[in-house]
Amino acid sequence: MKIASWNVNSVKVRLPHLLDFLTDARPDVLCLQEIKCLADDFPRLEIAALGYRVEALGQRAYNGVALVSREPARAVVRGLPGADDDDQARYIEASFGGSDGEECRVACLYLPNGNPVGTDKFTYKLAWMERLIDHARELLRREIPFVLAGDYNVCPGDEDVYDPLAWRDDALCRSETRARFRALVNLGLTDAYRVFHREPHRYTFWDYQAGRWNRDEGLRIDHLLLSPYAADRIAACDIDKTPRGKDRASDHTPIWCELAL
DNA sequence: ATGGTCGGTCCCCGA
Numbered sequence: 001m002k003i004a005s006w007n008v009n010s011v012k013v014r015l016p017h018l019l020d021f022l023t024d025a026r027p028d029v030l031c032l033q034e035i036k037c038l039a040d041d042f043p044r045l046e047i048a049a050l051g052y053r054v055e056a057l058g059q060r061a062y063n064g065v066a067l068v069s070r071e072p073a074r075a076v077v078r079g080l081p082g083a084d085d086d087d088q089a090r091y092i093e094a095s096f097g098g099s100d101g102e103e104c105r106v107a108c109l110y111l112p113n114g115n116p117v118g119t120d121k122f123t124y125k126l127a128w129m130e131r132l133i134d135h136a137r138e139l140l141r142r143e144i145p146f147v148l149a150g151d152y153n154v155c156p157g158d159e160d161v162y163d164p165l166a167w168r169d170d171a172l173c174r175s176e177t178r179a180r181f182r183a184l185v186n187l188g189l190t191d192a193y194r195v196f197h198r199e200p201h202r203y204t205f206w207d208y209q210a211g212r213w214n215r216d217e218g219l220r221i222d223h224l225l226l227s228p229y230a231a232d233r234i235a236a237c238d239i240d241k242t243p244r245g246k247d248r249a250s251d252h253t254p255i256w257c258e259l260a261l
Numbered sequence: 262a263t264g265g266t267c268g269g270t271c272c273c274c275g276a
Contacts, residue, residue, distance in 0.1 A: 009276085010268055034276090036269065061269050113276060121275095153276095207276085208266035251267075251276080 001098045002027045003106060004256035005149035005222055006243070007205075011035040011066070014250055015043050017243050022050050025240060027256060028070050029096050031108030031149040035064035042066060059089035065108045065150075067094055080109070081138075082131035088112075090128070098261035104230065105139065109150035114171030122171050125153070129180040136187055136225075145229035145261060148189065151252065152223050154181045156191070159200035160220035162212075172221060190231040192224040192257045193239070204239055205252045213244060222255050233260040 004027040008014040011032060022030065030052075035042065039058035047054055047068060056066035057078045067073055073094035080091035093107040109132070114125030132148075139146050155173050158164035167173045185191060193202070203218025212218060226234060237257040244253035 013268070034268095062275070115276080210265055248267095 001104055001259045001261045002256060003029045003147050003149060003259065004254050005031040005224060006254035007033040007151040007222060007250060007252035009034045009250040009252065011037060011042060013248065015046060017246055019046060019050060021243055021254060022052060025256065029106050030068040031106065032066040032068060033110035033151045035066050036061060037064060055092060055094060057089045057092045063089045063110055065089060065092045065110050067092055067106065067108050069096055071097055080131050081135050102261045103144065104259065104261050105144055105146035107148045109148060111150065111152045111154065113153045117169060117171050117174060125171060126176055126180060133180065133184050136184060136189065140187060140227060145233065146227040147230055148225040151221060153221055155219050155221055156181055162201065162217035172219065185225065188228055189225040192226050192234060192237040193255065195234055196237050202239060204255055206244060208251050222252060224255060224257050230259055235260050
């Protein structure tokens with residue numbers, strides 16, 4: 001089962017690139033973030049023509065997440081549990097069947113950016129991470145394979161930033177942020193990318209400004225965290241830089257993994 | 262060179 005994650009920064013603008021990626025990469029499940037539209041406005045017909053279905057949690061103008069899959073999603077959960085008053089569309093989770101009949105639970109998440117530090121945005125980010133930790137603990141209790149995929153807005157270490165000093169006090173790199181990411185991993189999850197790639201300075205995001213893409217000055221902030229049963233089955237993982245190099249690209253590029261499920 | 266870039270919009274905000 002191939003699972004991919006991509007912050008598309010508007011699914012309407014990125015539709016041609018999205019169709020290209022589905023055609024070329026053929027993921028079984030694709031997690032999308034920042035679709036920036038209501039679920040009813042998601043371009044389903046074009047996706048369906050390629051044999052894919054969509055489950056979305058949308059929002060006007062901001063945020064919005066979706067699961068694009070070949071097989072129908074089962075037991076869909078919309079919204080990260082733990083706060084009834086959170087109206088930001090940042091989380092959707094569902095189960096998908098593997099080729100051997102084994103199931104995998106896939107969560108698509110768009111973790112808050114949190115800038116500027118010292119405001120309620122940073123407080124919200126940290127609280128959201130605490131909720132994610134609590135929910136991951138619940139998923140682990142089920143003893144099933146699962147993947148927490150998405151735009152975490154977290155650079156786990158200095159090796160994941162082109163200029164760690166300049167970014168030291170950014171919400172993506174702050175010690176409070178990194179400590180919570182470590183706490184999540186330390187529950188027993190595996191950073192899929194690091195199973196296969198130890199080199200520093202491999203990125204999934206390059207800012208639109210200042211020619212960051214052309215200078216390869218980016219951040220590794222999109223991650224696939226695997227439960228123990230999923231980690232046991234990992235066969236491959238990589239970042240696909242092709243979409244980022246296209247005209248009218250998203251500022252993020254997809255990350256994917258292959259699980260023997 | 263005190264800027265630079267996108268996308269979606271209650272004409273600026275979030276990234």
